[in-house]
Amino acid sequence: MRTTILITSDEFKAPGTELFDFDPIVPGGPEWLTKPVLLALLSSTLIIALCWAAFAKPKLVPRGWQNAGEYAYMFVREQVAKPNLGKDADKWMGLLLTVFLTVLVWNLMGVIPFIQFPVAAHIAFPFVLAVSVYVLKVYLGVKHHGVRGYLKGVVYLDGLPGWAYGIYAPLILAETFINSLFTHFIRLFANMFAGHLLLAFFSSVGFWFLFERLTVLGVGIGVLGVVMTILMTAFEMFIMFLQAFLFALLASMFIASGLKGSH
Structure with a gap:
């Protein structure tokens, strides 16, 4: 987290949306080649x-990476x-x-030292x-049921x-065609966005009051900031896993809705 750039005056300044603004990695290079893009490529490679x-x-008795993969x-x-398919x-x-x-590794990038930015x-x-999931859902619905049959199944209101x-x-x-798309990615984005801000805030508090402006009165606040950073990091890791699970779960539900031609 780029908290050090926030400590530039005699007063504490909480981190804000500037944490999500990135310059190109190579000065004068492609504007799209920023830290999030590099982390996404790193995530795919990993x-x-x-x-x-x-x-x-694969071996009959899984060990090591095979055990984790299985x-x-x-x-x-x-x-x-x-449960859905x-x-x-x-x-x-x-x-x-x-x-x-993909979503899990994207999210975990936010707690890896010196990286500390969740791609999502x-x-x-x-x-x-x-x-991508949305397009697949609509494609499957039209392919298996036709446009009319798919729409009829979606708006089936018997009785x-x-x-x-x-x-x-x-x-x-x-x-089906608007809200589902937005709720699918907004939930993931909002949780990772808010979590990153919270971690940046508490770590900034700890750094400021224990290192930048160490005072007798400020020690307690600084220690609280460090403790909260540790607790929030643990909680955020749980949220990262949960959001990866929910994103994949919704993807399976949308695929199933396309196959079955129903809402």
């Missing part, structure tokens, strides 16, 4: 390497894929495991991932009088 180490030469695979299969779960495990691991706190990355369709159908269509 995931590929871990999966290769776990599954390239644990992750079984977790996603049993807790994410099967049933017998089709195994067909989609490659995608769902990739989504889960940059809205473009969860947005692109959510749009309601005809006049009610004019009220509920637009709401259901908006939820």
